[in-house]
Amino acid sequence: MTPQFRRIRNVGLAIAGTITLGTFGFALIADFPWLDAVYMAVMTMTTVGYGEIRPMSQAARVFNTLYMLLSVSMLLLALGVMTQTIIEAQLGNLLGKRRMKKMIDKLDNHYIICGFGRVGRGAASELRQAGVPHVIIDRREDRVEWAMRSGYMACLGDSTRDETLNEVRVTRAKGLIAALATDADNLFAVISAKTLNPKIRVAARAAEEEAERKMRQVGADAVFAPYVMTGTRLAQSLLKPHVRQFLDFATTNIGLDVGIEQLEVGPASDLVGKSLADLRIRSELKVIVLAIRRADGKMVFNPPADAVIQSQDYLIVMGENEPLRRLESRVTGAA
Known part of the structure; x- marks a missing residue:
């Protein structure tokens, strides 16, 4: 739970507690019906000022005076806390983006992952385990925030555009992984990366055989078809289970x-x-x-x-x- 969320939760509980206190006071001291007591408590706290909906005794007026001071103070405090939280969130995002940009600007001999879907997340995990510098690009803001919360360097943008690749220093990168959702996007990412940095090594995913051929033609060093690979592994698991077990052991280090x-x-x-x-x-x-x-x-x-x-x-x-x-x-x- 983030500090901002805890702060908002505490403010909400304080407001609810103040309204509850006012409701009980108006119901027990001023002898209001419960619905009228809730209405009076909320109206007083929000300073609407419609006036007393029922005649009140001296004791009720004394309570209402104290409740007005408490409820208005609580409302002003809540507004202040909410404003502070919004400003801190905006400022934190701005500072976080600037800090991330400075870190990306310092990258050299690094790897770029285009897309933070299931394939991209798997690639990022492998690069992190290998201890090599890498940065993630995704056009969805929620995925970029997810990557940053997970401890990755990430950039919001379109991997098929030259300006986005330049932002992550593609000219100084060692390799690029094209793990976008469509073959067309991956093809454009491969072309852009190879055009900006002919020496960069590129690995891409492809769903169709035609796309695999085209990616190799434009310079992709390795192209993987997840559906074909999955089908092959499924068949191997039945035909050659021990071979499949050894390959899993050798490539994923399960247990050893x-x-x-x-x-x-x-x-x-x-x-x-x-x-x-x-x-x-x-x-x-x-x-x-x-x-x-x-x-x-x-x-x-x-x-x-x-x-x-x-x-x-x-x-x-x-x-x-x-x-x-x-x-x-x-x-x-x-x-």
Whole structure:
């Protein structure tokens, strides 16, 4: 519960309590019927000033005098609190947007997520888990506020427009995920991103096969069709349940501290020029080398022990997080 909501709730309870007090006073002291007592209490508090609807005794007039002072003071207090809450909310939104803009302006080598629907939220969660900087764009204000409340950097705007992508520093971004609702919007987002930053890597979702083909033609590096992928996984879960279980384990780390990483071999790495047999990566670091992507783009799956590692190769490895971090320091040459 936010402080503003608690403040409004307390004011509402105070007003209700004041009206209740006035109702009982007029009913018990002035001997008004209950409906007339409620009417008199509300009329007095709102300073309408229609006058006494029934003759009152001296005791009732004394009560009414005290009630007028209390109820008018409570009404003025309520108006002041409401005004303060509105101003604070507007000012808070303004300051929050300025602070968010400053944070976005400082982004470099980051990732952009276009759309904060179910696919976008999944992508954002994965990027957060990986610890890489990222920012979200969505044209719906409620989704942007949801993203900000969840701790993400977010921007309200249309991802298909160049000015919106420039606001999130697309020219300095490392990658973009197009997870918008329609294939047309995703296609425009891919075109805009590649036009503004030809070096940016783009992954997009596509519902139709034709859209998938067009996205690849305009420069998308990876295109995923959720419906096709879901159908494939459903069939695999029946035909090859153990394979499906392994894939889930390898990609989502369910229950174990195990992951798959791609590590680029730096020129200063002590691995350069050595074979897998010489390095004993599996026996000493307890890390499995699944594949090697050569600098020329060739992928060597299940590389033999005599495979020699070269600079700018990528090692696709699987293992527990701590051994992976140790291997990464050697691969990059940071050790």
